[in-house]
Amino acid sequence: MLTTIQFLLLPLLANLSRGSLNCPTEAAIPLQFHLVRECQRASADDALALESTSSLEDCAKLARAVHGLALNYAPGGPTRSRNRFIQPNSGSSARNKALRSQLTVFEQPAEFFNCHVLQCPQNNTFGGMVNDSRFDYYSLYGRPTTVRNYSCVPQVGLFLVYTNPSSYLNASLACSNSSEFDGSLVHIASESRTRALSQWMLDFNRKTRTMLEAESMPDIFLAYVGLSYNRTTSLSLHDFRNAQHESLMCFLYRAWDVGHPGLGQQQANASCVALTPQGTWHAINCKRELPFICEIFTASPMGWKLEAELDTGPNAVAECRNG
Ligand SMILES: *[C@@H]1O[C@H](CO)[C@@H](O)[C@H](O)[C@H]1NC(C)=O
Ligand SMILES: *[C@@H]1O[C@H](CO)[C@@H](O)[C@H](O)[C@H]1NC(C)=O
Ligand SMILES: *[C@@H]1O[C@H](CO)[C@@H](O)[C@H](O)[C@H]1NC(C)=O
Ligand SMILES: *[C@@H]1O[C@H](CO)[C@@H](O)[C@H](O)[C@H]1NC(C)=O
Numbered sequence: 048m049l050t051t052i053q054f055l056l057l058p059l060l061a062n063l064s065r066g067s068l069n070c071p072t073e074a075a076i077p078l079q080f081h082l083v084r085e086c087q088r089a090s091a092d093d094a095l096a097l098e099s100t101s102s103l104e105d106c107a108k109l110a111r112a113v114h115g116l117a118l119n120y121a122p123g124g125p126t127r128s129r130n131r132f133i134q135p136n137s138g139s140s141a142r143n144k145a146l147r148s149q150l151t152v153f154e155q156p157a158e159f160f161n162c163h164v165l166q167c168p169q170n171n172t173f174g175g176m177v178n179d180s181r182f183d184y185y186s187l188y189g190r191p192t193t194v195r196n197y198s199c200v201p202q203v204g205l206f207l208v209y210t211n212p213s214s215y216l217n218a219s220l221a222c223s224n225s226s227e228f229d230g231s232l233v234h235i236a237s238e239s240r241t242r243a244l245s246q247w248m249l250d251f252n253r254k255t256r257t258m259l260e261a262e263s264m265p266d267i268f269l270a271y272v273g274l275s276y277n278r279t280t281s282l283s284l285h286d287f288r289n290a291q292h293e294s295l296m297c298f299l300y301r302a303w304d305v306g307h308p309g310l311g312q313q314q315a316n317a318s319c320v321a322l323t324p325q326g327t328w329h330a331i332n333c334k335r336e337l338p339f340i341c342e343i344f345t346a347s348p349m350g351w352k353l354e355a356e357l358d359t360g361p362n363a364v365a366e367c368r369n370g
C-alpha cells in the first residue's frame with residue numbers, strides 16, 4: 048500500500064516542483080519569420096547561410112538551425128523569376144552581366160541562392176535593402192522598432208543598454224513597460240548572452256575612454272540583468288528567477304563571481320543580479336542604482352495575419368505584386 052502511494056506520489060511531486068520552477072518548455076510554435084519587405088532583399092554580405100531551398104518553410108528551418116535572425120527568400124514562379132528592377136537588353140543590363148562574370152558565386156548570392164540567412168535584422172532605416180523583385184525580406188522581429196541605440200548581437204538577439212542608473216525594480220519596469228518595444232530585463236543564463244553582453248560593456252567603456260569630451264559617459268562596471276532572488280517566493284537559495292519567472296535551476300550555465308551569490312542573510316540583502324564587463328555575475332542589493340540591459344522580444348507569432356509586420360516606409364517597394 049505504502050509503495051503504491053509512493054509510486055503515485057513521487058512523479059506527482061517531481062512534476063510539481065518542475066512546474067513551480069516554471070522551466071521553459073519546447074516552444075509549441077517555432078520562432079516565426081515575419082514578412083517585412085516585399086520585392087527587396089537585405090544585404091547578404093555577412094550571411095550565415097546561402098542555400099537553395101524548395102520552400103519558405105525550409106529556408107526558415109535552416110535559419111532556425113543556424114540561429115539566423117532574418118532572411119531573404121525568393122519564392123520563384125512565373126511572376127518572381129526575373130528582377131524587374133533590372134531592364135533586360137538595356138545598357139545597364141549588359142554592364143551588369145559583364146560585372147557579374149567577374150564576381151564569384153558568393154559575391155552575388157541573389158543570382159544563385161534563393162535563401163539567404165542573416166545574422167541580424169535591418170533597423171528602421173532599412174539602409175541595407177536592395178530592390179529585387181525576386182525576393183522578399185523576413186525578420187524574427189517583424190517591423191523594426193523605432194527605438195534608437197539598440198544593439199544586435201549576431202545570432203543572439205537585440206539588446207538595449209540604459210546608462211541611466213536605476214533600482215532593479217525601476218529597471219525591470221523600464222524594460223517591460225516601454226511604449227516603443229516589447230521586452231524585459233535580459234535573460235542572461237547562457238554562455239553566448241553573458242559573453243556577448245559583457246563584451247558590449249568592454250567595448251562601450253573603451254569607446255567612452257577615447258571620446259575626450261567634457262561630458263563623456265562614465266564606464267559601466269555593473270549592469271542589471273533579468274535575474275533575482277525573492278525571499279518570499281523563491282523555493283531555495285539557488286532559486287533565482289529571470290524576468291519570465293523561470294528559475295535559474297532550469298538552466299545549466301552559471302557565471303557567478305567568487306563569493307557570489309552570498310549565503311543566508313547576506314543573500315537576502317543582495318539578491319538582484321548584475322553583469323560585469325569581465326563576464327561574471329554579481330549579486331547586488333536591489334535598491335542600488337545601476338545601468339541595466341533590456342532584451343527586445345521577437346514579434347509574436349501571428350500566422351493568421353501574414354502581413355501584420357509588413358513595412359511600407361521609406362525606400363520600400365509600394366507595388367510589388369502587381370508591378
Ligand atoms: C541603422 O543601421 C545602420 C547600419 O546598418 C547604422 O549606420 C545606422 O546608424 C542605424 N540607424 C539607427 C537609427 O539605428
Ligand atoms: C543614443 O546615442 C546617441 C549617440 O551615440 C546619444 O547621443 C544618445 O544620448 C543615445 N540615446 C540614448 C537613449 O541612450
Ligand atoms: C523609480 O523611478 C521614479 C521616477 O522615474 C523615481 O521617482 C523613483 O524614486 C524610482 N524608484 C526607485 C525605487 O528607484
Ligand atoms: C506603464 O506605462 C504606462 C504609460 O506608458 C503607465 O501609464 C503605467 O503606469 C506604467 N505601468 C507601470 C507599472 O509603471
Ligand SMILES: *[C@@H]1O[C@H](CO)[C@@H](O)[C@H](O)[C@H]1NC(C)=O
Nearest residue numbers: 216275276277278279280333
Ligand atoms: C517578491 O514577490 C512578492 C510576491 O510576488 C512581491 O510582492 C514582492 O514585491 C517581491 N519582492 C521583490 C523584491 O521583488
Ligand SMILES: *[C@@H]1O[C@H](CO)[C@@H](O)[C@H](O)[C@H]1NC(C)=O
Nearest residue numbers: 309311312313314315316317
Ligand atoms: C542586511 O541589511 C541590513 C539592513 O539593511 C543590515 O543591518 C544587515 O547587516 C545586512 N546583513 C548583511 C549580512 O549584510
Ligand SMILES: *[C@@H]1O[C@H](CO)[C@@H](O)[C@H](O)[C@H]1NC(C)=O
Nearest residue numbers: 176177178362363364365366
Ligand atoms: C525601390 O524602388 C522604389 C520604387 O518602386 C523606390 O521608391 C525605392 O526607393 C527603392 N528602394 C531602394 C532600396 O532602392
